[in-house]
Amino acid sequence: MRNNWFRRNFERFARWIEGTEPEEDKKSYHIVPDRIKSTKELRDEHLNSREAVKGHYINKGLRKRYLEWESSNGAVFFHHLYRVMAVLICITMIFLLLLVTSHLPVFGEASNPAHNEVFVKYIEDTLADTNATNVVAGVILDYRAFDTFGEASVLFIAACAVTILLRQTGSRKKQKVSVPSKHDLILTKAATLIVPIVMLYGVYVILNGHISPGGGFSGGTLIGAGLILYLCAFGAGQMARFVNYRRYLYVNLAALGYYALAKGYSFFTGANHLDSAIPHGEPGAILSGGLILSLNIAVGVVVACTMYGFYSLFSRGDI
């Protein structure tokens, strides 16, 4: 079946290449319109070609009846009905959602379910459990570490998808005329000043994630933004000196793998903060909080790689 289809189409294609195709075949390609056709003509032609192509596989009578119905009054009526129903459904949904919203507890009231004992537990016990003075870091990288792992994985999967869709390799790469990177004077000078500060601040935010506000995600995006600025200012040639595809891949994988292993170990040896081999350190010092510092670094690396990878793939199709 499939072979037949392929052969028939290939023959048609070959005839088309040589220009010896019969007239009725020519019509269905609509490659060279002699004149601008009216909408009705185009529509009829479209219907005919659709019938010609698909008629082989679908019951012809049903198909014909459907096509006839499509241009009758019934279709017009159906389109009107569609619009009316869309508006009605929208209004119903809005009404339902507003009704549900009116049953929500009053915003900011002390007796709300959000103000129960859970957050008190976290605020009181985080310092003793994890030795992280930043409670948010303690929660997202210790109590809820698997959530963060999921988020990092989502970023990694998104980067993979973009790479599959947009990376230009092999023959596709050669076809593209490489645009010479022009060095804008203002951008270059500004980047020389700003990039080191941005990078340093990103590293600071990551390393102090368990002590002060911030952490892997904020610091990682800062570093990613710095890398993007550097790429914009100095071009791909300079960037290729320390980032290439293999290195990007290995660093990303190593960070994500380390996160999985470290957190797996942590949960294996006692997710409920039983004794484990990881020292907790002095609260407030850089080397404290057990695994939180290294997990912050891993998350930061994944986020920075993803941000830079997105921009690089979107703008020039390679890393």
Next chain:
Amino acid sequence: MKIFEILLLIILIVCAIAACVSKRLVTAIAIFMAYSLLMSVLWLLLQAPDLAVTEAAVGAGISTVLFFAVLRKVNVIRSGEEEGDEK
């Protein structure tokens, strides 16, 4: 400080509406970037400095840059030499 916050919120709403109704995509992206920047200042005033840093980096920085990259990819902005005489 209260007045400053209210002022920022009003500009925020104006920015949100302007980003929706502006006809040119490039203008809409620039307004969206201003929106993110205002939002990050507001996060700071609401005592969430970590969110402020993230909002400034992601909202005002990376998402804007990504929007521009995509617009160039789909040829709304032309890249290279003709960048200056775009519409």
